[in-house]
Structure formats: C-alpha cells, structure tokens
Amino acid sequence: MNLVKNGTPGVGKTTVSKALHQKLHKSVWLDGDWCWMMNPWIITEENTKVVEGNITYLLRSFLENSNFDYILFNWVLHREEYKLTRITLTCSDESLRNRMLLDNRTVEQIESSCNRLKLYEEMITHTIDTTGISTHVVVTTIQDLLKI
Template identity: 45%
Template sequence: MKRLILINGPMGAGKTTVTPLLAQKLSPAVWLDGDWCWKMEPFTVTEENKAVVLENIHTLLGNFLRRGSWETVLFCWVMDHPEILRQVLQPLRDEKIPLWLFTLTCTPEALKARLEKDVKAGIRTPDIIPRSLERLPLYRDMDTVQVDVTRRTPEQAAQVMADLVLGNRERRCWP
C-alpha cells in the first residue's frame, strides 16, 4: 500500500537532509524536493511561475503515487501557510492513500546558527537569515506533527518520523 509523507519547515531546518534519510528507512521510497521545481535563473516569483511549479509538483507526485514499486512517496518543501499545503494536496485527494504531515521546527537560535553555517559555506545568501526567522512562528500552529530538530541530528529526526509512520501513529486527515 502506498503512503504519502510531506515534510515541511523553514528554510534551514533540515528538510533536504532529513528526507533522503527517512526514504532509506521507509524503502522502497522515492522523494521529491519542491525546490527542484523552482530551479530557474533568474529566480522569479510570479503567479504564472507559481502555477507552473505547483502543476509540476502535482504531476510528479501523482506519477510517483500511481506508478512504480515505491511504497512511500516523500515530498519536502517550505510550506509556511496551510493554503500551500492544500494547494499541494488538493489534486492528489483522489489517490485515497495514507498521509503524514511533518514539520521540522527548531529554536530561532538554532535556525540562525544553521543558516549562518550555510552562508559561510556559500550555500545560501545572508538575506535568507531574517526571511527564515520571520517565518518560523508560522509553523507553530499548523496541523502537522512537529518534530523539533534543535538538538536532534538529521538521523535522529528521520528515526522519529519513521517510528511514527511505521507505528501508524500521527497520521493526518487530508485537508
């Protein structure tokens, strides 16, 4: 039986690091990072681009859910408003599969330290720090399973989520 897992959280929380680790634990699995659908130069956020990105996400996730030998389909992305979650999930509602919604959270201090490390390594630009920190409170009230990664390694965070999924606990209803 297929299952869909969405991993949410602010920029720098560790979604792109944790998701492949979780995929290994829930193998056979396939995963998609929503950021891959935004790889454009120059990076331009317009209504048309957002629509194309969402359409691509729906197509890829739908194909992964309907085809292939994967039991688990994972998707990670910055989804800081419930409306974004609904937009991602709406076209997939007819798939009738179990759904888990996770949010990686951490303290502002931990998030800032992670982002500063990325800036120093040349992975991110400095403007990401205030943008990510200002969005951090938006995740607290989301109807998702909150996984605090402040003091957890990516491996530990993936294990917490795998235990919940394999134990069939904390599953969410489709919004």
C-alpha cells in the same frame, strides 16, 4: 504511505528526507525546491504556476505508480490544504540562523525564514523540534511515528 515534510527554509527538510529515503525500501523522494532551481530565482505568478504544475504532475505520477510504498515530499508548506501525513520540522531561531549561515544563505533569506517559523506553530501536524539533535535521531523519530 504518503508523507509530507514541511517547515521553514533551512530547518532540515532536505537533510532529513535524504536520510529517511535511504532507509525506506520502495520509496521515492521529491523535493519541491527542485522545481524552483532557476537562475535568476524570481517569484512571479507565471513561474509559480509552472512550478506548482510540475510538482502536481510529479506527485500524481508517483502516487499512481504501484512500485512505491512510500512517497516522501518536502517543501515549504505553511498552509493545511493537503490530506497527507504531515510532519513539520522546526528548530529554534538561533539554530536556524546558524544552519543557514553555514549554508551560505543571505541575510535576507535568513530573516525571511526566521519570520516564517511562527507560521508552523498552530498547524495540525506532527512537529519535531530538530534543535540540537542529529539527522539520525530525526529519522528514527519519524520512523517510530509512522511505525516503519
């Protein structure tokens, strides 16, 4: 099963993915952010092309590998271009701000992420509001949803 977890930055994609990955036998977890770990972090057409190429290569390689039953991928996807099981994590504006402050995110990053929340409202997806619930509850909800 191929599962994409999306949502605005700071909503909990990485935390939930890490916990879900630990519960699923024969799984691999890919985080789109890994390909963006550059210093300085600069979004240019050239960098975007390299990142998307690397992500495509990694995903294709694991999708073609028969050793895995679950491919977990999380990234800030706000468009519906992919035919995969999509789960969107969301939370309240206040919760998002608090989480990102605890993560030492900048005011600019926090505002950008909060402004993106609305991009996920109309998507055809399974939405899980993580406001006030634990990572364990989110993981259990995903497992129930996927019947795993």
